[in-house]
Amino acid sequence: MNNSDKILKKLTDSNLYSRYSGLLSLSNISLQLIDASGKILLEFNPSPDFCKLICQEDEGRICSDYTAKLESGSGGRFNCRYGLSNIILPVEINQQTIGYIVGAQVYVSDSEYQKYLIDIMSLAKGKNFEPEFIAKSIAAIKTVEENKIDIHEQICNHITQNISHDFSQSINSADKAIARLSIEKEMLEKKIIDLEAKNMSLVINPHFLFNTLNSIARIAYFEKSHTTEELIYCLSDLLRYNLKQDDELHTIGAEMDNIEKYLYIQKIRYKNRLEYEIDIPDQIKPHRIPNMIIQPIVENALIHGITPKRDGGKIKIYAEKYKNDINIYVMDNGNGFPKEVLQSIQQSENKMGIGFRSTDKRLKRYFGENYGLKIAKSDYSGSTVTITIPTKPNARR
Template identity: 55%
Template sequence: MNSVNPLHQLIDNKLYSRYSSLIPISSVSLILIDHLGEILMEFNPVPDFCKLVCQENDHQVCDYCLTCLKQKENRYVCDYGLENVYVPIVVDNQTLGYIIGIQAFSTETEYKKFLLDLPQINVETGVEVERIAKALAALKTVDDKEIRIYEQICGHVANNIALDIQEKIIDGHQDLERLSIEKEILEKKIVELESKNDSLVINPHFLFNTLNSIARTAYFEESHTTEELIYCLSDILRYTLKQESQIHTIESEIDYIKKYLHIQKVRFKDRLNYTIDIPDYLRSHYILNMTLQPIVENALIHGITPKRDGGTIKLSAKEVGKSIVIAVEDDGNGFPARVLTEIEANQDDKMSLGFRSTDRRLKKYFGSEYGLFITKSDYSGSIVTIKIPENKLR
């Protein structure tokens, strides 16, 4: 084989134009390097964090990366918690370079983002803390499904680059268009379909991880109230994503409601107060997720908001025989007569739809004797209860 790395010769033959159409548009990094770590092509750019903190220059991966590439796992996590996947480009049993992808946090390593000692990184690199914080906030978080897709992409690109080198650079064939065009198009369509299917999970995760990044920036700007609110909202979004099981503990549901009410408290200030009195021995029982939120939201919108001086929302729970009754009470103006009529008549008011949906879910899951009940609604306030069976898992 020629002493000059054939990868460098392939770059001269418009490598980017050949492969860029096969790579999904993404903010997640995907790069080509030679066996010495020189970056030959950035199909999707390396994150600024890596360039500022890890790399000695923009054209060379860090020493830690080079060390990890000698392993056989094809995946590693760097010292800062970033996931990397890679596939070697092998021609005639010689490794000429690598395709490397991701350089982002996984859902398992994301917590490391908040443990990084930025002042210490500043001492080690000389980069301003503000620049490090901004670059850190811009890092993405991916889940296992997206990582698996990028493993497929890396393998596909690496294998086809190896074919290009063998046939065009070594064997001297120039009509590369005959090389597996149908196969490339088919594999591209498969990856696109997988990506679109997985976007149902990836996009919401992207949203709350972006919120966490914004919160981190707010921390460094000493906007502590903003930081706290963003973390609360991020946790709320994370809870709503837990659709693999529609049933959660009362403790989890109450924790969700606390964060929701905290955000509203900041918004309404003294016009909103709330208390939560749920006995500890009831908190380990199970409830359908997102059961209390529409009730609490309606207490706020229809009960507290219309009153000039606001009011209080109270959550409580008690045992009644073999059942658990959770009450959401407010001292507002009560539901408008129109709303009560529409609920009773099963009409399609937005509020009645929310209540009826919650009632149907409870009855379908626990039985017809359980559900949602409006036990009081007048000018002194409203009480809405849900009744569920005792169902603590042992």
């Protein structure tokens, strides 16, 4: 890995999503950061399942249509072989391209008819997926108005320019300047106001809450209350993620980012009574899971395992791949579920039991009867809840 790749990786790990969350809230169209070779470094907004699971040979790399654009050095908009509108913009520093912002992957009204021309049976045979899964993935591809693509391209441009600026600053200095980041946030918020003025149809009520939280965070920064500032940004991101009530699969990496923000907030609240560890291998993070599956399990571990224990305890989340399955474990060393609570979970007699049962059913609906949620252990030494999903959703087994 050369110096440029190291700095780009460091920028990717520096909470980029949180810093651009205000802009990202204006659009739910896919947007990703890739390196110069086409490896996906960060999904700001996830790709459609059709693109991620069917078009891409590897879930961690962009499809061949994008790769051809990288090789030719061309950017801007283009239509892929299936008629989807795409955007590719180079991230440049000193006239050298070190990565790209890519995204869109939607139909516009004039090209929507092309989704009905896709040969589903041929794809099913070549990709080893059930035809029903491919048909469902195609049907889920968004069709948007042309002006929303224009707005999304502006968002891509702003993020591209600011990442280039960050990269340039990182070359000259290893330290991150907090003051510069706050000024950058203010500049981006002004851009948001401009974009909202151009297309008011994209503005939703929660924006008021998020903008208010960000304003409070800026006040906390100027008052040098950096912990308060970080808490507010985490809460803002947590609320925004939890408002995504769509029925799409999200990456395990995105779910874990959300859970880490939740646990960070709880750590400030419980102080030394709560420790946590998240250990998810990089090769597992691009795999997909229904959103808001893991957080309620973590919340239950905190409420029923850690909180009743006088000295608190630790929550550990880790994952492993075994053959064609992925197992995600949520462990705590608390007191375990009380006997009556554990019984009610198994019998679905209260809201908590219903929650576990509905989560299990939701996983089975996506992945089949062999997958779902299981309470592997719950006793005086703690609890372990296991989530099992396939590496390839709805693939023939």
